[in-house]
Amino acid sequence: MMRIAGGTVVTPAGRLDADVLVSGGRIAGLVSREVETGDQVVDATGKLVLPGMVDVHVHTREPGFTHKEDILTTTRQAAAGGVTTIFGMPNLDPPTTTAETLQDVLSRYAATSIVDYNHNPAATLTDQVPKMAEMGIRAYKVYMVVDTGRTYPHPAGTGMHDHGDLLRMMDTIAATGKRFIVHPHDQALMDYIEGRYLESGENTPQAYAQAYAEREGVIWDTAIDVVLRLAEASGCPVHLAHMQTRRSVDAVRRAKARGVDVTCEVNHWMPFLSRWEHVERLGPYALSYWVPDDAREAVWDGMRDGTIDIAASDHAPHTREEKEIGWTRMWSSHTGTPGIQYFYPLLLNAALSGQITLERVVEMAAEVPARKFGLPQKGALLPGRDADIVIADPDAPWTITDADVLSRVGWTPYAGVTCGVRVDRTFVRGVEVYGEGQVVGHPGHGQQA
Ligand SMILES: [Zn+2]
Incomplete structure (x- = not known):
């Protein structure tokens, strides 16, 4: 039996000074320091002991775009970043729109993923939706986007924004009990807005950032209003990607109050990479969505409440x-x-600097995604759950560099940023996958979650 000793354990009930016992890949118990048991002791004195992140929105780029990334390189980064379960996305080549393409992707994870995994296929071919539900997936995805001037990242087959198509997909998904992840985007408004920029020859990161944020983010807000109303009309549980405007936080708050089954997410770039200075300094490397200060504060409020x-x-x-x-x-x-x-690590750092509580970070990163996406064995350090555990040092400032990037692309928009919290060790079902600065997990250790 393994014993993670001396740390501060963050549970849904709050912080505990306790040791974590692990046996057979699961958490066997949380015990006080005095209780003597466990033969393999992992020292976590002065450290935080946290549930691994359950990241439901990850682009592995495999198959089809492995010059950018693949499942192995993605899950090496996951292990290093304290992420113990990933859900992949369907904008691949071939796009994941059928049971056959889904089976191919799931086989690829089984062969090379270091952490646990699942995959969100597109729901665009609704005759395929029930078959894919039987393959153990947890959610479907659609982009309300048609790319202008490029063929990626939203390839044909994964995008639909017609309201009738959206309702048809929601009706079909509602019958499976799964959740529907939507990238909200009002394509008709965007055609008009970006057309004006492109006609006047404005094609810089600044112009792009302004187009997406135009009129306080109208292309996001109208799309989110449509998705919320159709979710209510269909009973389909929905999940909104990319929260970044004031009104959309408000719309989700009101929808939840009247009982709509909606979850929504904040992505890494919103809190840490969305200021105008990021758009100017990093240009295309920053994304480039610009979130004006009042909107960013509204999103932080939504994260806190x-x-x-x-x-x-x-x-x-x-x-x-x-x-x-x-x-x-x-x-x-x-x-x-x-x-x-x-x-x-950046979210944990935000907690230690007082922007949000540590408990809220752990809920958002682990507990809620596990609960809302049907993973009762994940997301919390409680007896009987999978031993997906992160040991983090809350007093270990380090600086992010391109040299430490494990992504195939070899760069990070955070190069030069100092983070006060460092992930020391990551365990997936009790097996160490990252420790002492090295990825030690084996390709194929991951299981479908
Ligand atoms: Zn995405």
């Missing part, structure tokens, strides 16, 4: 070549930015 209930990385790596073009032609650049290796 539970309206925004999930933290998910939206890890979205692209090569430097795919990014560089964005300095002058941002609408041709692939958007998205890598983040799974650093999101949990």
Whole structure:
């Protein structure tokens, strides 16, 4: 029996000075320091002992875009970043729209994933939706996006925004009991808004950031209003990606109050990479969504009060070549930015600096995604749960560098940023996958969650 001794354990009931016993891949108990049991002692004196992050929004790029990333490189970063379960996304080649393509992706995770996994297929082919539910998936995804001027990251087959199509997908998914993840985007409004920028020759990261944030984020808000109303009309549980506007936080707060089954997520770039100075300094490498200060504060309020209930990385790596073009032609650049290796430490750092409580960070990163996405064995350090455990040092400032990036792309938008919390060790079902600065987990250790 393994004993993680001397740490502060963060549970749904609060912080405990207790030791964690692990046996057979599960948490056998939380015991006081005096109780003597356990032969293999892991010293966590002065450390935080936390549940591993359950990250429901991860782009592994495999199959189809493995020059950017693959499942092995993604899950190496996960292990290093304290993420013990990932859910992949369907914008692959081929896109995950059928039971056959889903089976192929699940086999790839089984072969090489270091951490536990699942996959969110697209729900665009509704005749495939019931078959895919039987394959153990937890959620479906759709993008209300048609890319302008590029073929990625939202390839054909994964995007739909017609309201009838959305309701048809929701009716079909509601019958499976799964959750529907939606990237909200009002394509008709965006066609008009970005058309005006492109016609006037404005194609910089700044123009792009302004287009997406235009009129206080109208393209996000109208899409979210539609999704919430259709969720209410269909009874389909929905999950909104990319929360970043004032009105959308308010809309979700009101929808929850009237009983709509909606969850929503904040992604790594919102709290840490969305200021105007990031758009200016990092350009295409920052994403580039600009969240004005009042909107960012509203999103933080939503994170603090539970309206925004999930933290998910939206890890979205692209090569430097795919990014560089964005300095002058941002609408041709692939958007998205890598983040799974650093999101949990940065959130924990925000907690230690008083922006949010440690308990809320753990709820958003682990407890709520596990509960809302049907993983009762994950998400909390409680007896009987999987021993998905992170030991983090709350007093170990370190600086993020490109040299330490485990992503295939070899860069991070956080290079130069100092973080006060460091992930020391990560365990998946009781097996160490990261420790002493090294990924030690074996490809294929991961299981479908
Ligand atoms: Zn995404």
